[in-house]
Amino acid sequence: MLQYNMYTNRKPGDEMQLKDVGEFNFIRHIQDNTIHDPSTVITGIGDDCAVYSAKEETDQLISxxxxxxxxxxxxxxxxxxxxxxxLMTANLSDIAAMGGTxxxxxxxxxxxxxxxxAILDEVYRGIKDQCAKYHLNILGGDTVCTExxxxxxxTIIGDVPKGTAIMRSGAQVGDIVGxxxxxxxxxxxxxxxxYNLDGYHMTKVGHQRPDPQIELGQQLRQLGIHSxxxxxxxLGSELNEIASASNVSIVIEEKxxxxxxxxxxxxxYLQTNPVDYALYGGEDFQLVFTAPKSLLSKLxxxxxxxxxxxxxxxxxQVQMVTPDKTIKTIEAKGYNHFHES
Structure with missing residues (x-):
């Protein structure tokens, strides 16, 4: 059995366990501070379904x-x-990738x-803080026990001005890659x-609390990028997705x-290749895009x-030019849950 009390201020044995509280009491417990944009909500938590309003001039995004x-x-x-x-960053990043809100x-x-x-309360606090930051409403969900x-x-819902969502399939020959x-x-x-290494403060935070690029995604869409x-x-996997969806070849410079x-x-320290962290590491929740060269100065x-x-x-395909001018083909071998090693 996993021990969670190390993450609470309670002494061992003083925990309030989920089985003691019950599903419905816990849902009532976490209902506060869930609506940050009431203008779009008709019915939130408390009914069989939530009801929200969507603007007619937008396309809806869901992930x-x-x-x-x-x-x-x-x-x-x-x-x-x-x-x-x-968890919220992962969802928000999908909306950012479409240039959406x-x-x-x-x-x-x-x-x-x-x-x-108390563990669940803390996870919800992280979710709610991200929702408050980006004016997201929590409309409902479910809580169940598992062995x-x-x-x-x-599941996140967003929107984008009608006909303007940025797809992976829009890359064009002659585009620059950013x-x-x-x-x-x-x-x-x-x-x-x-490896329990001292230091590395910036990147440790980058792993634990990454931020989505909502504003940059919207700015890039408004500029007129292609994909x-x-x-x-x-990065290797995402570039290959763009190349495949757009049926183009992408060449990047390692340096x-x-x-x-x-x-x-x-x-x-680990005697590894630093660029591999970018190509195959994942979970940066940054954005990679292609754009017409005419946008270079604005970008x-x-x-x-x-x-x-x-x-x-x-x-x-995706190819990378190394500092010694060697050309390497970059495979789509980022993190894959179903990859057999």
């Missing part, structure tokens, strides 16, 4: 993400608050009956935490990929944007 204890997060490396925060969520948790409700690990699922902020950041933080993807499974100094430091004026390559004609 869902699940985090399983032991697969997507570990309480050895993350506090319960961080789990909720990071997040509006509503529903969320469900399956938790062992012996879990201290297995803890599982959290969020990226937001640093990549390999989260994998660096996870590596430092896994976009969020980096959840590694142009923005890596944090802590990534170089960890790679030196360069946006904080946090780096141009790393271009779209060329050829088979759907």
């Amino acid at each position: 869902t993400d699940t985090m399983v204890e032991g697969v997507h997060f570990s309480f050895h490396y993350m506090k319960p608050y961080d789990v909720g925060y990071r 997040p509006r509503q969520i529903v969320l469900s948790v399956a938790a062992p009956e012996y879990v201290d409700t 297995g690990p803890m599982v959290w699922t969020v 990226i937001t902020n640093y990549v390999g950041y989260a994998a660096t933080g996870l590596g430092a935490l896994s 976009m993807n969020d980096i959840s499974d590694g 142009a990929i923005p890596l944090h100094e802590e990534t170089y430091e960890l790679a030196k 360069e004026n946006l904080a946090g944007i780096t141009i790393i390559g271009e779209v060329v004609s050829g088979p759907a």
